[in-house]
Amino acid sequence: MSTIIMSQCWPLQSLSVTQKAVLISLADQANDDGVCWPAIGTIAKRCCMSERAVRTAMDHLEAVGLLSRERRFNSSNVYSVTPSKFDVSAAGTKAKRKAKKSGAAPGAGGAADAGGAPNAPGAAPDAGGPARGAGLEVRPVPPNRHITPIEPSEEPSVPALAAPLSKAALEAQMQEACKQTWAAYRTAYRLRHGVDPVRNAKVNTNVRDLVKRLGREEAPQVAGWFLGVNEQYAVKRMHDLGVLLAGAEAYRTQWATGRQVTTTSAQHTDQTQSNLSAADEAKALLRKGRAGNAG
Template sequence: MSTIIMSHCWPLQGLSVTQKAVLISLADQANDDGVCWPAIATIGKRCCMCDRAVRTAMDHLEAVGLLSRERRFNSSNVYVVTPAKFDATAAATKGKRKTAKGGGAPGAGAVPHAGGAPAAGRAAPRAGGGAGGAGLEVRPVPPNRHITINEPSEEPSFPAGLSAAPPVVDSETELQAACRATWAAYAKAYAQRHGAAPVRNAKVNANVKQLVQRLGHSEAPQVAAWFLAVNERNVVQALHDLGFLLTRCEAYRTQWATGRQMTQTGAMQQDQTQSNATTADDAKALLRQMKGQANAH
């Protein structure tokens, strides 16, 4: 979670409840640069919304400058929360809703409701009503009630006597915390080894996420820091690129856990030792077979 991004998002005005909830959820999962990549379903669970409501809110946030999206195929999108680019004028314009005029006969220039629908505050006719107003059922409509098609209800309803549902435990938050720890450990060790900070971009972020998913939340940071001590020729020539670690992360994890590095020379020596042991075992087996045959005669 970035407290910097969060502190800039809370004071913003001109957003609906759903839009503000999605914005705060994204800010809660973003780093100090505002970058995050939660799934739509994850945001929906956190905010008690359906996927369609989340996407609608994101469209609005993007339109007013609070959000930018990098859409990726077969993976979670990358989002950047940008409270500094918020356009309050655009938010105010998009936030206006068309309202119907109150009860009474329409005045001069007034446009009647399409299809004969009653104006706000007037009685709604019941199906099958006769002439002269017979069969009318009076159903008062609040004059300020607005009904939209695309925007879902902003407040979840709960049965009488029951409190709101407990917050959903989000594994995505734990994953992002592990990703931050892994990157911090790798970047610190990288700077000590090479004297400069490593490059970080969307591809690197995806590599870090996969590394945490494959090695686990607790071991990934330790293996990432240990990786900078590897002296394999191709790894050193690539300046310990994170992609090399991801390619063989399970093997490197074993080397880290056992406290030994497997160089090319060491691997050849180990293969030769194993080959010699196998040859000796075969010779012993042959001798035992020959002795058995001699005893039989």
């Protein structure tokens, strides 16, 4: 990028938004002599416009002396950005030519205007009726202003994908999740048992493994909830973290559904299932006996 060329291009006026964007893009890629050779497609992507709009803007820049092109076969063209050769009068002349080509001179109206434009101030009204646009102020287009419509980009912009996290970033996230899990477990442990839980290398490993199995979001919540479990085995082991880790997925399900499975409820469920199985067997024997009697 040449700061010299860029500083000379920014103050230039009498250019449309499209033309100025293409000019600044070329200046950004030029050396101190104003020379660059980007592809049309590259300029289009940088300026968020179609290649056709880029070519139209470059034609205008060349016409007013801001750009010269050296066309090459099977290669990118070489461009020279020349802000010192900018001819403002040429930009105004080109605008006038385009206005005449559209059917009316800049700032004038008339019967030849296909859209029924209002007459210019002071002009006679159309025959057979009052002046169209009476009472409205009609301002002529400045002769040095060139308007080029901005065409939409042919290729929709695609949001850039987030770069994968580094090992250091992943480890930092794991460490933070472990701290939150231990803090939740320790706070709930103090409320339940009145003392701090023991923390050693084995406990640290259990906390890390718990985060791996339940995830960074749920591990702290399940660890704090676990101290409210009244299961006989967990209470007997004083809610040791190893008990939580051994049944991590089952405890997580109880936490998510709001149902605690105690020893009594488990025995009741098992007895209910046994009773249902015995009833099914009795019904099967009864149906078999009836079928034998009918035969």
